[in-house]
Amino acid sequence: MEAERKLTAIMFTDIVGYTAMMQKDETKAVLFRDRHRESFRRLHEKYKGEILQYYGDGTLSIFNSSVQAVQCGVALQQEMLKFPHLPLRIGIHVGDIIKREEEVIGDAVNLASRIESLAVAGSVLISHEVQHHIKNHGISTRSLGKFQLKNIIGPTEVFAIDLEGLVIPTQEQMEEKGQIFDRRSKIESNSIAVLPFANMSSDPEQEYFCEGLAEELLNILTQIKNLKVASRTSAFAFKGKNQDISLIGEKLRVRNVLEGSIRKVGSRIRLTAQLVDVTNGYHLWSEKYDRQLDDIFAIQDELAQAIAERLNLTFGADPRESVDYHSTENFQAYDSYLKGRYILHRMDASVQDALELFQTAIDLDPNFALAHMGVGDTLRAMGHQGMIKPTEVSMQANAALDHALNLNPKLAEAYVTKAWISTFYDWDIVQAEKHFLKALQLNPNSDVAHARY
Structure with a gap:
């Protein structure tokens, strides 16, 4: 068959950790692969894609439309994220290729493969060219920055599909994957991380109290509508690390950080808290509470209410009336x-x-x-x-x-x-x-x- 040159959207998929899965439970691994392929075939028929190759735990396919390629990738990923989870990563690029029977060659194919390798389980990553084609079709994207990819001349801007259920790779994950030229991913203004409160008491055993109050406050903030809160695991990873607040904000992908300290002396407690805008280092709000230890519930209520009010002023987020700040008075x-x-x-x-x-x-x-x-x-x-x-x-x-x-x-x-x-x-x-x-x-x-x- 004579070779054909054409502009095509190229999709690569890959099951993450498949080799280890095979070594641990071969039957389960084969079932996962079969599930992937069944969904893959069905969705390619729906979105008019052409499957070119299955290779082990991965696939290569092409589409005449970038929009249909992305729609297919999103649908496939959403199916794989259902129970039982199948850790899949997807990369899509559009460019000029040479197609001969079931073989495709060209720089565009190599670039699509490199983009797929940047992805994490649950994500769909696309090139700038694909993003340009789909931007007016109601598909939300987020720039992850520009990367120097292997055997690719010049930096490549990579985007993540930002739709409900899909995973957006973190800055740390992307830094592990390749050299970043710039960081243009949007950090939303209505985002916050709660760092563990510093223990200013003479007793190191009070760490549980400092961490516990910070976690309780984090749980309260998750109840505020439209406010994105960094997870406990991510935020508490900075405990005891003397890092610049702006760097912490960048790594956690948040605009604001809540930090503070606690000192317990006998039956009294002093809690200091401040809300910091990491983009400029300015304090949006700060307060000091000096009370009897038995007043901890009142302190929690006042602290939560003060932060909620400040966030409402700053972000336009409304705390839900149904939030229970604590469920005991003892x-x-x-x-x-x-x-x-x-x-x-x-x-x-x-x-x-x-x-x-x-x-x-x-x-x-x-x-x-x-x-x-x-x-x-x-x-x-x-x-x-x-x-x-x-x-x-x-x-x-x-x-x-x-x-x-x-x-x-x-x-x-x-x-x-x-x-x-x-x-x-x-x-x-x-x-x-x-x-x-x-x-x-x-x-x-x-x-x-x-x-x-």
Whole structure:
């Protein structure tokens, strides 16, 4: 057949970690690959794509339209993100190629392959040329910057498709993939990270209290409509690191950072907090609270309200009236709960101590919903570490979580833990998805719900 030169949209896909998957569970890996190919064939027929090659865990295909190529890539990725998750990355470029039978050659093919290699599981990355073709077709994109790609002359600007459910690679992930010429990805003004409060007390054992209050405040902020909040894991990674606030903001991709300190002396507490605009280093708001320790709930309420008001003034975000700032008035129960959360986050052999601390909080206040949720989450973690049998996890953890939800039906994280149990202990994918969707309905900004779903 005579070679044909044509302008074509080229798509590469690749299953992330497929080789390791094959080594661990060959049957499961083959099932994943077959699922990928079935969806791939069906969606290419729908969006008029031509499949040229299957190679191991990857594919190569072409389209006459950049719009249809992107629509196909988005649909494919959204299917792969459903249960059971299939970690897929997709790269698309449009350019001049030479096609001969089922073979395509040209610089455009190489560039599409390089863009796919930049992607992370759950993402669809495209070139500047593709972005130009689709920009008037209602498909949202986000620039990730310009990269020097292997065997490609000059920098290439890469965009991520920014649609619901798709993953946007972080700045750190992109820096690991290739040399960045500039960073033009948009950081939205209504975004914030909460750093762990610095412990200014003489007792280093008070770290649990400082981290716990920061985490509680982060959870409150996720309830503010239209406000993007950096996850606890990402924000707390900067604990103890003396880094410039602007660099922290850039790495976390947020416009604003909340930081502060706590000093506990006897029965008194001094909490200092400030909200900083990382683009200029200016303080948008700061406050100092010097109270009795038993007033911690009033401090939380005042702090949350002050930040919410300031964010409303700055971002136009409205705090939801339904937010519960705390669910106990017993300070000793709350203190025990914070200690339990601190230990649980370490995910080590001491996790059983967290269970005892949550139970202590319940003994002090039987109606403390968060403590019951902590029991369920700890049992889930103990099952993960093989400390208790899966059947015990399902029965005991679900009982604790159901009790928590009876006390407070708005606990999104309780539904996330129930979903995790349904997935890995009950093997009930349908029920797990229902729990995840309920969690996201209650709190669309829940980072743990998005991460685990």
